Amino acid sequence: MYKKNIFTSWFKKNKRTGRKFMEKIKERALKLANKKIAFVGSVNENNVPNIKAMSVAKHHGLETFYFASSHSAIKTEHYKRNFNACIYFNDGPIYKELVLEGIMKIFNDIEMKKMAWKNDLKSAFKNGGIHDPDYCVLKFTAKKGHYHTEAFEID
Amino acid sequence: MYKKNIFTSWFKKNKRTGRKFMEKIKERALKLANKKIAFVGSVNENNVPNIKAMSVAKHHGLETFYFASSHSAIKTEHYKRNFNACIYFNDGPIYKELVLEGIMKIFNDIEMKKMAWKNDLKSAFKNGGIHDPDYCVLKFTAKKGHYHTEAFEID
Numbered sequence: 001m002y003k004k005n006i007f008t009s010w011f012k013k014n015k016r017t018g019r020k021f022m023e024k025i026k027e028r029a030l031k032l033a034n035k036k037i038a039f040v041g042s043v044n045e046n047n048v049p050n051i052k053a054m055s056v057a058k059h060h061g062l063e064t065f066y067f068a069s070s071h072s073a074i075k076t077e078h079y080k081r082n083f084n085a086c087i088y089f090n091d092g093p094i095y096k097e098l099v100l101e102g103i104m105k106i107f108n109d110i111e112m113k114k115m116a117w118k119n120d121l122k123s124a125f126k127n128g129g130i131h132d133p134d135y136c137v138l139k140f141t142a143k144k145g146h147y148h149t150e151a152f153e154i155d
Numbered sequence: 156m157y158k159k160n161i162f163t164s165w166f167k168k169n170k171r172t173g174r175k176f177m178e179k180i181k182e183r184a185l186k187l188a189n190k191k192i193a194f195v196g197s198v199n200e201n202n203v204p205n206i207k208a209m210s211v212a213k214h215h216g217l218e219t220f221y222f223a224s225s226h227s228a229i230k231t232e233h234y235k236r237n238f239n240a241c242i243y244f245n246d247g248p249i250y251k252e253l254v255l256e257g258i259m260k261i262f263n264d265i266e267m268k269k270m271a272w273k274n275d276l277k278s279a280f281k282n283g284g285i286h287d288p289d290y291c292v293l294k295f296t297a298k299k300g301h302y303h304t305e306a307f308e309i310d
Binding site: 039043047048049050052053054055074086088090094099101146 | 192194196197198202203204205207208209210229237239240241243245249252254256301
């Protein structure tokens with residue numbers, strides 16, 4: 001909110017166009033994307049948004065993010081109907097925030113499950129751990145983003 | 156996620172049914188709802204979810220929450236098309252989380268604007284402060300909620 005008016009001193013000092021500016025924006029966005037916890041958004045069957053904090057298992061830059069999840073989770077059910085998703089990161093002041101818009105797909109292949117696995121998931125997947133049929137991996141692929149008030153495309 | 160398996164020791168010790176249990180859940184939910192920052196969810200024109208951190212200007216229990224906002228904010232535009240909304244709070248461990256589902260309405264009346272106003276909004280609304288035509292108030296009314304894995308209705 002207040003997108004037209006509130007800028008940090010950094011924003012004031014910098015011209016808001018050009019390749020260098022966008023590089024700087026993405027650099028700042030990437031710092032937030034390196035955080036361990038993301039707020040993950042989905043849309044339910046009644047077109048109502050939902051939010052859940054999730055641990056990021058792995059990510060590649062601003063492009064792809066992986067999350068350990070389960071088929072029985074509410075969020076996974078949402079993505080089965082509507083793969084539209086966003087992930088949000090923030091840090092300290094309210095304007096230090098990044099939202100990435102994209103799609104979330106559900107994967108069951110063992111290589112991805114191994115990649116996203118952590119030992120503290122054992123208590124959640126008692127029916128075979130990494131082989132528990134309820135265990136799945138959510139892969140988020142970003143299309144575009146907003147760092148604070150600045151929009152950018154994902155290459 | 157992992158809704159079937161991960162519970163805190165408190166959840167383990169308590170029977171998961173009955174009025175007393177639900178009262179305890181709502182009490183814990185209310186503690187989170189008293190936090191100053193909410194993560195607010197909307198759905199855009201392409202059916203994609205969006206998340207934004209917002210300061211809570213005022214709230215009544217788990218039922219209603221007010222936010223200072225602007226007509227030109229992306230989120231406000233979303234709510235003009237689709238008033239479905241959620242607000243999310245968390246605190247520390249990932250399972251200490253509350254999501255409320257409901258509707259978000261946009262208000263322009265001066266009493267509500269006064270109620271939600273704070274002096275640090277001056278820099279955002281230079282065209283008359285509290286009388287700036289871009290300034291508006293978002294009112295969220297909850298219908299139901301989830302505290303961690305426990306669902307409840309709002310009376």
